[in-house]
Each structure stands twice: as structure tokens, then as C-alpha cells.
Amino acid sequence: MVQVFNSQLTDLMIVLDEPLAGLSGEEKNSVFRNILELAEKHTVLIVDHSDIFVDSSSIVTALGPAGGARGGYIIDYRKYLSDEAAEHSFDIHAPDGELKINVYDQVYHYRGVSVSILRNAMNYITGASGVGKSTLLREYFPQVFENYLYISQKPLTGNKNSSVVTAIDIFGRIQEIYAKSTGKDKKLFSNITGNEGACPCCGGSGYIEYGYDSRTKVRLDCKDCLGTGFNRVIKKYKVRGKSMFDIWNMTIDEAAEFFRSSDPKITKLLAEASSIMLGHLRLGQPTSSLSGGENIRIKIMKAAKSSSEILGIDEPFRGLNSSEIYKVSLFLNELVSKGKTVAVVDHSEIAKKYFCRNINLVNRDGILCG
Numbered sequence: 001m002v003q004v005f006n007s008q009l010t011d012l013m014i015v016l017d018e019p020l021a022g023l024s025g026e027e028k029n030s031v032f033r034n035i036l037e038l039a040e041k042h043t044v045l046i047v048d049h050s051d052i053f054v055d056s057s058s059i060v061t062a063l064g065p066a067g068g069a070r071g072g073y074i075i076d077y078r079k080y081l082s083d084e085a086a087e088h089s090f091d092i093h094a095p096d097g098e099l100k101i102n103v104y105d106q107v108y109h110y111r112g113v114s115v116s117i118l119r120n121a122m123n124y125i126t127g128a129s130g131v132g133k134s135t136l137l138r139e140y141f142p143q144v145f146e147n148y149l150y151i152s153q154k155p156l157t158g159n160k161n162s163s164v165v166t167a168i169d170i171f172g173r174i175q176e177i178y179a180k181s182t183g184k185d186k187k188l189f190s191n192i193t194g195n196e197g198a199c200p201c202c203g204g205s206g207y208i209e210y211g212y213d214s215r216t217k218v219r220l221d222c223k224d225c226l227g228t229g230f231n232r233v234i235k236k237y238k239v240r241g242k243s244m245f246d247i248w249n250m251t252i253d254e255a256a257e258f259f260r261s262s263d264p265k266i267t268k269l270l271a272e273a274s275s276i277m278l279g280h281l282r283l284g285q286p287t288s289s290l291s292g293g294e295n296i297r298i299k300i301m302k303a304a305k306s307s308s309e310i311l312g313i314d315e316p317f318r319g320l321n322s323s324e325i326y327k328v329s330l331f332l333n334e335l336v337s338k339g340k341t342v343a344v345v346d347h348s349e350i351a352k353k354y355f356c357r358n359i360n361l362v363n364r365d366g367i368l369c370g
Contacts (some may be wrong), residue, residue: 005034010041017047021318024126025345028052049321054081054142058349068251068280084322090329092356095121095338099144107139108132111366118357122329122336123343125370126352127361132368133345136361137312140368141343149308151299153292154316160205161192161229164252164290167281167298168268168273174247177262182237189244191229197244199225199232204288228284248284276301276322276331293319300331303340310341317348329354 004014019035020028029358032052040046046053048147054060062077095118104112110132117123127133138150156167165171165237171190179186186194191204198204202222206229211217221227228248235243242258256270256279273279276297290298296316303311313332317325325348332342333354352358359370 001031001034005038012042013045014038014042015045015047016047018086018319019046020048020050022129022315022347024128027129028347036061049319052079056107056273066280067277070280086323088323088326090326090354092354093121093333093354095119099341101140101144102138103143107135109366110363110368113140113368115344115359115361115368115370117341119341120336120339121356122332122354123341123357123359124352124355125343125345125359125361126347127146127370131361131363133361134314136368137314137343137345141142141310141312145310147307147309148250149306149311151296151302151303151311151313151316153296153318156287156290156298158287160286162287162289163248163283164278164281164285164287164298165248167287168252168269168278168301170269173263173266174259178237178239179185181239181363184237187357188234191225191231197231199229199236201225202224202229204229206284230341248282250283251279252281252283253279272304272331273298275327277320277327291319297328300328300335303337304338311335313342313344315346316332316344317346317351320348322350325351326354 001016001019016035019031021332023031035044035046036056046057060077062075062080064071064073064080097119099117101113101115101117106112113136117137118271123138123180125133141148141150156162158166165174175186178184178189185196188197190197191206192198192331193204195204197230199206199222201224202208203259206222206225206227207219208222209217222229224232226245228245230248235245237243239262240258247255252270256267256274259266259270277302278294278297281294296313300313300316316328320328329351332344336342361370363366
């Protein structure tokens with residue numbers, strides 16, 4: 001952005017995708033002022049959720065009404081903004097103590113940390129860019145807490161066959177339903193490389209790559225399995241008229257309806273995924289194609305079943321509007337009600353009201369303090 005701000009060119013079409021993400025306070029105002037100056041010489045298109053751009057824009061366009069296949073339509077932006085401004089009821093879970101963190105080991109250019117968070121509660125950590133918020137969660141918290149889990153937007157771990165259905169841990173139960181219904185071996189309904197159900201052409205990945213390095217490599221859906229990774233022979237095995245090919249192309253919301261009468265466990269997990277705004281994802285969608293926000297929400301969902309008592313979550317609200325922030329906060333509050341302690345690093349002003357403690361992190365002579 002600095003290069004664009006300093007450019008001598010004029011009359012460009014400049015598209016800025018969430019230019020205020022990851023910024024706080026005066027940082028946002030500074031970037032906003034620079035963007036206004038940029039608009040005097042260029043045509044500027046901004047994709048963002050911040051209200052700060054609405055009053056200063058010549059044209060405001062809202063897309064919706066939801067995510068994934070249900071989105072992409074131009075909707076009434078006035079109604080959208082009105083809906084986003086609506087207040088939501090939220091019962092903040094009361095803490096049951098305080099956890100003081102005092103570590104004086106040197107990490108990067110910091111000499112230590114002195115922060116207090118509330119136990120069994122929602123803690124919100126903010127501060128200027130570069131002050132060390134992520135360092136606190138990623139490097140210092142593991143030194144203090146044994147049952148700790150750090151959650152970031154980094155891609156989910158897995159192999160080339162990893163998909164949404166494996167990430168949310170329902171693949172095995174779906175296999176069992178098909179095996180029991182058809183009387184066939186469970187492995188027939190698996191596209192894991194080496195199993196009978198894997199496509200012999202792509203090995204179960206659902207795609208074929210051409211090229212030798214990242215610059216020239218091209219990935220195309222496998223024509224034999226239509227991108228599912230399954231052997232075509234299993235198309236004839238169906239449960240209530242649907243084969244594994246059909247299941248793989250269902251969204252989480254569609255699958256929740258389909259399995260409602262088949263398996264309460266699958267239905268529960270799919271309902272959880274929908275509640276944290278993953279309902280638009282296809283079950284067979286490769287995890288490598290997920291956005292940072294989708295990655296972090298799947299990790300949060302999995303954390304609900306983990307033994308970790310303290311969760312450090314790095315920017316779960318990035319790229320979300322106010323109603324979406326509310327839904328994620330509800331999910332986090334539900335984790336707190338089950339005994340988890342949640343510490344979130346983010347910059348959203350909207351989210352602060354859902355947290356029991358707000359911590360402004362500062363750097364005092366190399367010590368991170370909150």
C-alpha cells in the first residue's frame with residue numbers, strides 16, 4: 001500500500017481488499033486518511049466490513065444474502081447496514097479467578113511478559129501493530145500453561161486427500177452408514193490412497209497436477225471421479241438415493257438435513273459447523289482451498305473436543321461483519337461454559353463488548369504488559 005500511496009501515476013483503478021484488517025486505533029485512521037487522498041487521483045474500490053468507508057464513498061454496494069453458493073447477489077445495502085447495526089443479546093460468562101502470567105525469558109526482542117487474564121472467561125487482547133500480541137499467544141503462553149492450545153489462521157495440517165469432511169471428523173461415520181446399508185466393506189467407501197474406493201486415476205486426491213514447480217504447476221479436477229477422489233464403481237451404492245459422489249458435493253447445511261434421520265452424532269457436528277458459519281462449505285472441498293477464516297473456525301470447532309483448558313486464538317474475527325462476529329463470539333462463549341479459558345487477539349471494536357476482560361497490550365522497555 002505504501003508503494004501505491006507514493007506512486008506518481010494517476011487515473012488507476014485500485015482495488016483494496018480489507019485494507020484495515022490487522023490495524024487498531026490511530027493506525028486505522030491513518031490508513032483511512034491516506035486512502036481518501038488516493039481517491040482524489042484514482043478510482044478506488046474497497047472491499048471491507050468497516051463502517052468508516054460508508055459515509056465517504058460515492059457508491060456503496062452490499063453482496064449477500066449469505067456466504068458460499070447463497071451469496072454473490074447485490075442486495076439492499078441500507079437494509080444490510082441496518083441489520084448489521086442491530087444489537088444482539090449476549091450473556092457474558094462470569095470468571096472464576098485470575099491467571100497472572102509473569103515470564104522473564106527473552107523471546108525475539110522482548111525480555112518478558114506481565115499480563116493477567118480471567119480464568120474460565122473470555123479475554124480480549126488488542127494493541128498496536130507489532131507490539132507482540134501474536135508472540136504472547138504463540139511463544140509465552142505455552143511456557144506458562146500445560147493444557148494450552150494456540151489457534152491461528154495457518155492452513156490445517158493433512159495430506160492431499162484432506163477435505164472438509166475429514167477435518168470435522170465425520171468421514172468415518174459416513175463410511176459406516178454406507179457399509180452397513182449396502183453390506184460392503186467400509187474401505188470401499190474411502191477415497192484414501194490405497195483403499196478400494198479410491199479413484200485409480202488420481203489416487204483419491206480428486207485432482208491431477210501438471211508441471212514441476214509452484215510457478216508452472218496446474219491443478220485440474222480428475223475427469224474420472226469428477227473431483228471427488230472416489231472410484232466410479234461406488235456410484236451404484238446409494239443410501240436414500242444418494243451415492244458418496246452426491247455426499248461429497250453437498251454443503252454442510254445440505255448434509256445436516258440429509259443425515260438428520262440417520263446419525264445424531266453427524267447431525268450434531270454439522271450443526272456446530274453451521275453455527276460457526278461453515279455451512280456453505282462442501283463436504284468434499286479440499287482443506288487446501290479454505291480461507292484463513294475458515295481454517296481458524298474449523299480449528300475452534302475441533303478445540304471444543306480437545307483436552308486443552310486454555311485457548312489462545314489469533315484474529316478469529318478478521319474479515320467478518322458484525323453479525324458474523326456475534327455468532328463466533330457465541331460459539332466461544334459456549335466453550336467457556338464448558339470450562340475453557342479463551343484469550344483472543346484481534347482488532348475488532350465490535351467484538352470487545354462480548355468479552356469479560358479487555359487487555360490493551362503495550363511494550364514497556366522490552367516487557368509486554370497488559
